[in-house]
Amino acid sequence: MSIGIGGAGSKLASLLGPEKATIVNVSQSELDKTEARNKILAVAHSSRGKFQGAGKNPEVGRTAFVSISEAIYELIKGEIVFTSTGGGTGNGIVSVLLNKIAGEPSISLNDKTLFAFILPYVELESAEFVENTVAFLMGPVSQAIDSGNTGNMILFSNKLKFEGRIAEYDYNTMLASGLNNFLSIPRKGDEMELLDGHVDHEDFRVYLSKPYFNHFCQFEYTPNRPFADLLKESCNQTLLPPEQPIEAMFLLEVPDRDMTSCFYNILDYFAADHVKPAYGVVLNPTLKKPVLTLSLLYSRKPKELVDDFCNMVERMTQKRLKKTINQFIQLEEHHINVEEAVRKIESEDESSRSVLEVLGRLKKLR
Secondary structure, X not given: OEEEEHHHHHHHHHHOOHHHEEEEEOOHHHXXXXXXXEEEEOOOOOHHHHHHOOOOOHHXXXXXXHHHHHHHHHHOOOOEEEEEOOOOHHXXXXXXXXXXXXXXXXXXXXXXXXEEEEEOOOOOOOHHHHHHHHHHHHHHHHHHHHHOOOOOEEEEEOHHHHHOOOOHHHHHHHHHHHHHXXXXXXXXXXXXXXXXXXXXXXXXXXXXXXXXXXXXXEEEOOOOOOHHHHHHHHOOOOEOOOOOOOEEEEEEEEOOHXXXXXXXXXXXXXXXXXXXXXXXXXXXXXXXXXXXXEEEEEOOOHHHHHHHHHHHHHHHHHHHHHHHHHHHOOOOOOOOOHHHHHHHHHXXXXXXXXXXXXXXXXXXXX
């Protein structure tokens, strides 16, 4: 089951499968816009929340959490939660959830929650979204990661959406499709003929329960090319770029059995970084070329993510300031005849005659 909290999170959860989705919002009108099996109205202590949503104010979401606290906390266990980091409802409600998770003595492997966050694109989204995101990462996310009580965290980025001028629905479909590719690893391992390795549902659940950031991608695998080059070209552009991996998992689908051994090149690549990936190689005769579905788990402190955001904000501020100065401040050019100016001063003040004499002497010295 997937749980979407707030407008952006609800849309993604629905695209992952409305028949298995639960969505949460402080606005009934927003709930009505999205298809889902279950819809939960969180009661906001303001008429704005009830009719218009939380806007960009996370405090509305935090206060609304009280009305659904027990139900939502039990609901998310072992599931995936989608939310935007910059808005009001998702940021507010998930902040309280993360703080509650961080305060637990421990959480069992099967109850750990996978979180998928949608980060704003600084260049074109509002300053409020960025400020809310910074507070969200530095506070609740940081504490939850340090506690070790969460599962994987997925960091979607709106950068490609804005730079590629992609419609919201189409972009959300891209996000959901990429995530579905990754989540289908154990199912394909069950349904297709296994040629080497093995990743079952239990292995996959253990992998998802680890409190690291997850970068996943899928691409055609060309065995005669350096794997590092393939990976660099094929990183998922809808996610933040990955750091050095701590752990990895992949499923290689090959069109015929003769290509089974090409997975060793991938193992060699990870061995050089002292990473031992979980993997499976399966036969998929419907393909013309091998296809690799890969996940990298990496550790990155939220402070480093916040520093990235702050640096981008500073660059944008400097650009806007420079543009404002160029647009609104125009200095007029003035031509001044020094001797005439001094004579004018002399005519107004007898004590200024010495100035002209000094200028004359300087002229002679030159």
